[in-house]
Amino acid sequence: MKKYEIAVIPGDGIGKEVVPVSLKVLETVAEVHGGLKFEFQSFPWSSEYYIEHGKMMPEDGLKTLKNFESIFLGAIGNPALVPDHISLWGLLIKIRREFEQSINIRPAKYFKGLKSPLVNPNDFDLIVVRENSEGEYSEVGGRIHKGEDELAIQNAVFTKKGTERAMRYAFELAKKRRGHVTSATKSNGIFHSMPFWDEVFNVVKKEYQDVQTASYHIDALAAFFVTRPQIFDVIVASNLFGDILTDIGGAIMGSIGIAPAANINLNGKYPSMFEPVHGSAPDIVGKGIANPIGQIWTAKMMLDHFGEEELGKKLLDVIEDVTNDGIKTPDIGGTSSTEEVGDEICRRLKKAV
Numbered sequence: 082m083k084k085y086e087i088a089v090i091p092g093d094g095i096g097k098e099v100v101p102v103s104l105k106v107l108e109t110v111a112e113v114h115g116g117l118k119f120e121f122q123s124f125p126w127s128s129e130y131y132i133e134h135g136k137m138m139p140e141d142g143l144k145t146l147k148n149f150e151s152i153f154l155g156a157i158g159n160p161a162l163v164p165d166h167i168s169l170w171g172l173l174i175k176i177r178r179e180f181e182q183s184i185n186i187r188p189a190k191y192f193k194g195l196k197s198p199l200v201n202p203n204d205f206d207l208i209v210v211r212e213n214s215e216g217e218y219s220e221v222g223g224r225i226h227k228g229e230d231e232l233a234i235q236n237a238v239f240t241k242k243g244t245e246r247a248m249r250y251a252f253e254l255a256k257k258r259r260g261h262v263t264s265a266t267k268s269n270g271i272f273h274s275m276p277f278w279d280e281v282f283n284v285v286k287k288e289y290q291d292v293q294t295a296s297y298h299i300d301a302l303a304a305f306f307v308t309r310p311q312i313f314d315v316i317v318a319s320n321l322f323g324d325i326l327t328d329i330g331g332a333i334m335g336s337i338g339i340a341p342a343a344n345i346n347l348n349g350k351y352p353s354m355f356e357p358v359h360g361s362a363p364d365i366v367g368k369g370i371a372n373p374i375g376q377i378w379t380a381k382m383m384l385d386h387f388g389e390e391e392l393g394k395k396l397l398d399v400i401e402d403v404t405n406d407g408i409k410t411p412d413i414g415g416t417s418s419t420e421e422v423g424d425e426i427c428r429r430l431k432k433a434v
């Protein structure tokens with residue numbers, strides 16, 4: 082019996098609604114598999130916790146989390162109780178940084194039963210590998226003077242290690258998919274870092290002769306996400322470029338409620354973290370209509386991460402069948418509740434064996 086210990090942080094708002102439904106789905110996956118067991122330990126760290134304790138998690142929170150196989154997170158943020166920069170930096174961003182989750186992966190695919198804003202979605206199925214620890218999002222730089230002479234300098238940091246790490250991850254992923262990697266560059270306009278990015282890409286790609294490659298400037302690449310997303314398999318991008326591209330990825334799928342993300346730790350020293358792209362959605366909290374698919378799809382990514390890819394694929398197929406049959410929440414044009422969608426996924430998982 083394979084056993085996975087998972088730390089669960091439902092967090093705020095609809096996180097507390099979509100996480101329990103997703104755990105039920107994971108329990109069902111384990112039951113159907115027979116040789117697999119999940120042990121969940123839930124932590125109440127959230128904005129409400131902050132109001133009670135003056136911090137988002139206990140001092141030794143990270144030490145506690147470190148012992149788990151992975152972290153399954155809902156959403157953080159309740160601006161009515163705690164300012165967003167405090168809640169996000171006090172928990173989510175802290176975990177990403179301290180646990181060296183240097184890669185952020187975000188898939189986007191044409192989803193049966195969903196209305197894509199694209200006229201002809203052409204069955205796109207892509208995944209963005211975003212460098213998650215450096216690049217444009219650095220604290221290097223500063224501001225001086227006030228008034229007319231005021232000046233701000235923001236440096237981007239690209240290390241050979243960090244760049245290679247993201248690219249190798251993309252190539253390894255492509256080998257398991259359709260064998261194609263696209264590099265997001267801008268070496269025609271950015272003088273130092275992007276020619277460096279291209280150089281590293283050209284070296285790394287030599288190690289993967291069986292993988293096809295392409296390189297596009299980020300502006301053209303962003304346009305292609307809209308006009309012909311079907312040409313992409315894996316895209317490797319810097320922190321900022323990846324951030325922007327994945328919002329377009331979510332948009333062409335049709336709803337933020339279904340988009341998943343994974344923060345991957347590659348050195349094995351710390352757990353990885355799985356979360357949906359969406360936030361705590363205060364506007365629909367308590368109504369029972371939050372779409373659980375983003376959270377359930379991130380559970381699928383966790384299964385992949387554990388090496389249970391076959392199970393992951395089965396789960397995604399079932400989610401898509403359920404959506405295609407119209408059992409869906411109002412954000413994607415249905416009338417079902419969060420629980421109804423979850424229960425139907427569980428029912429079909431059992432049938433799929």
Ligand code: NAI
Nearest residue numbers: 156157158159160165338359360361362364365371372412
């Ligand atoms: P949001 O993603 O929570 O909501 C944006 C819109 O999408 C809302 O209209 C919401 O109802 C809808 N929506 C989101 N998820 C949905 C779902 N699963 N089903 C149906 N509809 C869904 O973003 P917003 O409103 O900007 O932020 C709300 C709070 O969440 C803030 O405190 C923010 O800081 C936090 N946040 C946290 C994130 C995280 O924990 N990773 C990511 C984004 C925002």
Ligand code: MG
Nearest residue numbers: 324325327328
């Ligand atoms: Mg973003």
